Amino acid sequence: MSISSLLLSTFELDIAAIDDEHRALLRAIDELNFNARIAVASPWFRSWQRRFAALCAAHFAAEEAWMSAHGIPEPLRLRHAQEHARMLREAEEGSGAIVAHGIVAAGDVYKLMKVEFFKHFIRFDIELKPHAAPQPSLVSQGEPA
Ligand SMILES: [Fe+2]
Numbered sequence: 001m002s003i004s005s006l007l008l009s010t011f012e013l014d015i016a017a018i019d020d021e022h023r024a025l026l027r028a029i030d031e032l033n034f035n036a037r038i039a040v041a042s043p044w045f046r047s048w049q050r051r052f053a054a055l056c057a058a059h060f061a062a063e064e065a066w067m068s069a070h071g072i073p074e075p076l077r078l079r080h081a082q083e084h085a086r087m088l089r090e091a092e093e094g095s096g097a098i099v100a101h102g103i104v105a106a107g108d109v110y111k112l113m114k115v116e117f118f119k120h121f122i123r124f125d126i127e128l129k130p131h132a133a134p135q136p137s138l139v140s141q142g143e144p145a
Pocket residue numbers: 063080084120124125
């Protein structure tokens with residue numbers, strides 16, 4: 001099972017736009033697993049990295065705008081935004097710096113990224129869920145008992 005399909009069943013904030021962006025990020029991370037043997041010094045990886053950093057930048061900005069608009073307390077919002085900034089610096093790190101960390105193949109980056117993604121989700125993004133609009137229950141939609 002890919003991690004993007006795992007997200008579908010397990011990790012939802014009930015904020016449609018943000019959930020869609022999380023799925024897009026996970027699909028991009030999955031590409032590393034499907035191309036696990038490709039070197040981080042390759043043109044393919046550099047292209048992936050540019051695309052992924054752009055997805056992260058757009059997602060983090062959207063998430064921070066959502067937090068500002070939905071009454072997330074400032075200390076939580078700032079702590080979350082600082083972590084976004086740290087992750088973005090890492091996402092934009094050049095392949096030379098990645099190799100210096102002893103990482104040579106896309107599959108190694110995949111292992112790190114999936115852990116980073118879920119760690120961030122569980123420590124930070126999950127705090128948005130109580131502020132999302134409540135979802136209508138089956139009973140209120142007139143489902144038969
Ligand atoms: Fe976040």
